[in-house]
Amino acid sequence: MQPDLQRAAMVEEQLRARGVEDERVLEAMATVPRELFVPKATRGRAYEDVALPIGDGQTISQPYMVGLILSGLRLRGGERVLDVGTGSGYQAAVLAEMGADVHSIERVPKLAVRAREALAAAGYADRVEVRVGDGTQGLPEEAPFAAIAVAAAAPVVPPSLYGQLADGGRLVVPVGARREQLLLVVVRSPEGPVALAGVACRFVPLVGADGFGDG
């Protein structure tokens, strides 16, 4: 099947049918060539309903999880967004396609290099900045962010990330144990964090100062 047909089927069957309703997210995911963000050997599986290995024990998130994370951010276009855990660069590309000014941070240098290449090949290089570092600490010099998306599991809501949200800003992060988490939407308000109930999920661990320890 042609990639554009596979993308359209992915949006209908994996996203819309399961309750992802944000049209801007659906449109962007129907546009970004996901096959450019998976290793060549697994390109034929790019639109499957699963997370796929991208090397270094890491994965490109399942499309449904990307849909849930990005819907939780409630973006309208033009916002400054922090993407924690660049991985393949796919989620950063979808954010860019939605019109966001994307700052993405990855701890594994090799993955950051590959993500930059994939983002360039897909035409998003000028809208996404990929940095290497500990994303649990955010990017203080670029803060505040209207939205922060975290694609790896944290033991608690990382305090530095909450602190780098603009007022009314939204942070979506899987929080819980190493093997199972809840995808939380946390909104910054003058009274403090407001956490909205999330769905059960399973992400690779966020490794860093406010993440899980190494190993």
Ligand code: SAH
């Ligand atoms: N958004 C990615 C999903 C990648 S999986 C995609 O669309 O492909 C999560 C990624 O988070 C992995 O690449 C992992 O190396 C990275 N990661 C884990 N801990 C991190 C940290 N403290 N800072 C930045 N990246 C981290």
